[in-house]
Amino acid sequence: MKRVYGLTAFLLLFAASVSFGAGPLKIGVLAPLSGPFAANGTSFVQAATLAVEQANAEGGALGRRIEIAVADTEGRVDVARSETLRLVSREGVDALVGAYLSEETMGVMETAGPRGIPLIVPVAATAEITDRIRREPARFRAVFRVSYSIPQWAETLAAFLKARKTARYAFVGTGIRWNKELGNALEQSAARLGIGVAYAGYYSPGNPAFDPVAVAAAGSGADIVVLGDPGKNSLSFLKRLRELSPGMPVLSVGGTLGDARLVPSLPLAGPLYVQAAAWKGSTPSATAYAERFEKRFGSAPVGYSDTLPYDAVTVLVAAWRQAGSAKGDAVASALENGTFQGAAGAYRFDDSHQAAWGPGPGALRGTIIRWERDGGRIVFPPH
Amino acid sequence: MPALPQLILDGVFTGAAFALMAGGLSLILGVVKVVNLSHGAFFTLGAYVAATLSRQGTEFHPVASILLGGGVAFALGTFLGKGFINPIRSHPFSVTVGTLAFSLLFEQVAQFAWGPHPQIIAVGRSFSGPLGTTVRMWGAAAFLACLALLAALRLLLSSRWGLPLKLIAEDEEIAESVGIDAEKVRYLTFGAASAMAAVAGALLAPAAAIVPTMGRGPLILSLIVVIVSGMENLPATFALAVGLGLLSNLGAYYLAPEWSYILLLATVCVLLALRPAGWKGLVIARDV
Numbered sequence: 001m002k003r004v005y006g007l008t009a010f011l012l013l014f015a016a017s018v019s020f021g022a023g024p025l026k027i028g029v030l031a032p033l034s035g036p037f038a039a040n041g042t043s044f045v046q047a048a049t050l051a052v053e054q055a056n057a058e059g060g061a062l063g064r065r066i067e068i069a070v071a072d073t074e075g076r077v078d079v080a081r082s083e084t085l086r087l088v089s090r091e092g093v094d095a096l097v098g099a100y101l102s103e104e105t106m107g108v109m110e111t112a113g114p115r116g117i118p119l120i121v122p123v124a125a126t127a128e129i130t131d132r133i134r135r136e137p138a139r140f141r142a143v144f145r146v147s148y149s150i151p152q153w154a155e156t157l158a159a160f161l162k163a164r165k166t167a168r169y170a171f172v173g174t175g176i177r178w179n180k181e182l183g184n185a186l187e188q189s190a191a192r193l194g195i196g197v198a199y200a201g202y203y204s205p206g207n208p209a210f211d212p213v214a215v216a217a218a219g220s221g222a223d224i225v226v227l228g229d230p231g232k233n234s235l236s237f238l239k240r241l242r243e244l245s246p247g248m249p250v251l252s253v254g255g256t257l258g259d260a261r262l263v264p265s266l267p268l269a270g271p272l273y274v275q276a277a278a279w280k281g282s283t284p285s286a287t288a289y290a291e292r293f294e295k296r297f298g299s300a301p302v303g304y305s306d307t308l309p310y311d312a313v314t315v316l317v318a319a320w321r322q323a324g325s326a327k328g329d330a331v332a333s334a335l336e337n338g339t340f341q342g343a344a345g346a347y348r349f350d351d352s353h354q355a356a357w358g359p360g361p362g363a364l365r366g367t368i369i370r371w372e373r374d375g376g377r378i379v380f381p382p383h
Numbered sequence: 384m385p386a387l388p389q390l391i392l393d394g395v396f397t398g399a400a401f402a403l404m405a406g407g408l409s410l411i412l413g414v415v416k417v418v419n420l421s422h423g424a425f426f427t428l429g430a431y432v433a434a435t436l437s438r439q440g441t442e443f444h445p446v447a448s449i450l451l452g453g454g455v456a457f458a459l460g461t462f463l464g465k466g467f468i469n470p471i472r473s474h475p476f477s478v479t480v481g482t483l484a485f486s487l488l489f490e491q492v493a494q495f496a497w498g499p500h501p502q503i504i505a506v507g508r509s510f511s512g513p514l515g516t517t518v519r520m521w522g523a524a525a526f527l528a529c530l531a532l533l534a535a536l537r538l539l540l541s542s543r544w545g546l547p548l549k550l551i552a553e554d555e556e557i558a559e560s561v562g563i564d565a566e567k568v569r570y571l572t573f574g575a576a577s578a579m580a581a582v583a584g585a586l587l588a589p590a591a592a593i594v595p596t597m598g599r600g601p602l603i604l605s606l607i608v609v610i611v612s613g614m615e616n617l618p619a620t621f622a623l624a625v626g627l628g629l630l631s632n633l634g635a636y637y638l639a640p641e642w643s644y645i646l647l648l649a650t651v652c653v654l655l656a657l658r659p660a661g662w663k664g665l666v667i668a669r670d671v
Contacts, residue, residue, distance in 0.1 A: 034491070036596050038499035175641040207600065207644035209635035211393035215386050216636060232501045235592035243509040244389075244517050256501055256592070264441050265505040 028087035030098025032075040047306035051313035080104035102126035116328035122312035130352040142328040154185035173228030175202040198222035214240035230255025242267035258302035276303025289343035311342030396522030398628025404605035407579030423598025424489035429584025448585035460577025464570030493595035
């Protein structure tokens with residue numbers, strides 16, 4: 001009788017372990033789905049969903065299906081921290097992708113890093129993320145960033161300004177940390193190329209004084225206005241600027257102004273350029289991604305807050321497959337040593353776990369488009 | 384383009400936009416005597432109605448937007464006033480929390496109905512003004528509408544039609560003793576004030592990115608105007624709103640854009656310190 005009980009217990013344990021092993025791999029996706037950044041957060045989750053669907057269609061990873069558990073950060077650091085804890089401890093996720101803002105991403109990183117859970121940062125650009133990884137490599141062993149860092153972003157913008165033969169530009173953004181970092185980084189990158197700053201203004205997020213900033217930017221003698229705000233306020237500012245100076249060229253860092261749904265009512269009397277990680281037509285993989293996204297969600301991707309999360313999930317899944325394991329150390333080793341194909345191109349990570357972006361050889365380049373009424377036309381880098 | 388005249392003109396227009404919102408808010412504070420944090424939601428509702436009527440954002444229909452936006456907001460505001468505000472208005476804290484909850488609920492509903500992505504309406508024409516300025520169409524519309532609405536409100540309060548409002552604001556028991564249905568006046572006032580917020584949202588829609596949370600900023604700014612100016616003096620509400628708009632614009636240009644909000648809030652603190660009876664003044668005076 002004892003033998004029967006023992007055999008039954010063994011079979012139950014075996015069945016439990018088999019079913020546990022065959023359970024899905026879970027990715028925790030942290031994005032702002034309510035509050036002022038809800039639009040960007042929604043595209044973020046759509047793209048992550050698309051990447052997971054694609055990965056499952058290709059057989060999943062490690063012989064398991066992949067699922068996502070979504071958490072709404074509301075664009076707040078405290079919520080991002082608590083949601084990270086929930087995803088890790090209650091949902092039991094195997095990896096994290098997020099968050100959106102630099103501040104909330106730092107909160108996620110602080111919470112997830114010491115637990116060894118792989119974290120792929122898809123959008124946040126502050127240099128502090130890679131600085132922390134460089135200073136405390138053991139603590140943030142499994143934290144990697146696919147998006148461009150601020151210095152890389154500034155290099156691309158400056159290269160475009162140089163290609164347009166810009167002498168002086170005006171920089172306008174919102175008064176938050178990463179936007180000021182970008183303004184300063186661009187000033188340095190542009191100075192190296194002989195381009196000067198005519199005006200720099202950061203409107204307050206609480207009371208964005210668009211009118212005086214538009215007056216100052218339009219009257220600064222700049223050849224072009226670099227609009228560093230990726231959020232909804234970029235629309236309001238663009239309108240104010242174009243009312244005063246309809247032909248003034250504007251270069252947006254991307255985000256809201258990359259949304260094709262807005263084109264019919266955008267003021268396009270002057271050139272409007274938008275930077276993106278990838279755009280339909282920039283590479284075959286970018287085209288394939290854009291077409292899949294449009295078919296699945298009925299609108300074209302904006303090339304930034306969706307493309308980069310898509311690539312973050314794609315790179316993570318590829319790393320799982322390459323590592324043959326979902327454990328943090330194994331995934332980190334795979335990411336440190338491998339090359340991973342995403343919609344924007346081939347990702348390689350440096351010592352600070354930053355994907356290589358910029359004009360250097362083998363680096364991802366990103367793209368800049370110009371809006372026309374019938375769609376976006378790629379203008380940089382020149383083919 | 385000369386900067387100072389443009390800054391002054393834009394400051395006046397920005398202030399008029401604050402005043403447009405503040406007019407309705409002060410009416411609620413004066414007659415219904417509650418702090419209404421749902422006012423921004425009605426502003427957003429007006430903007431969404433304008434966007435819906437604009438055929439993919441390419442055409443702005445101000446008259447239709449005002450009528451439809453104002454009408455829908457009046458109906459919703461009246462319903463909210465009768466069904467929710469009136470029963471709990473003796474508990475001021477509950478009203479404040481309740482209207483805030485309504486506002487957040489509305490943001491979720493708007494996100495569900497129109498999506499989280501911004502909607503915009505084509506900017507419309509701007510034309511040359513005096514001293515080389517550029518006159519923004521939406522700004523001129525907000526300014527004129529604000530003047531018209533505040534003038535109409537003042538006229539109403541000084542006519543016999545406004546007597547119930549003044550009596551209720553002064554003393555509800557006396558008003559009821561002479562046969563005025565105070566509850567009805569209160570919820571109709573709430574509806575009318577909500578319509579004013581929606582009209583402001585509809586008129587300012589071409590200037591903004593229309594998103595579910597767009598009413599938060601105007602709510603705070605109009606609340607500031609009402610707190611400081613009170614309801615007893617409508618021209619003071621207008622003058623204060625315009626003054627704050629000018630201060631915000633000039634501060635942003637001559638100091639730094641980030642300082643404009645700090646300057647605005649610091650000025651409000653000073654004004655309140657000089658006039659601490661601001662809250663007490665939130666009633667409609669007998670002699671308006």
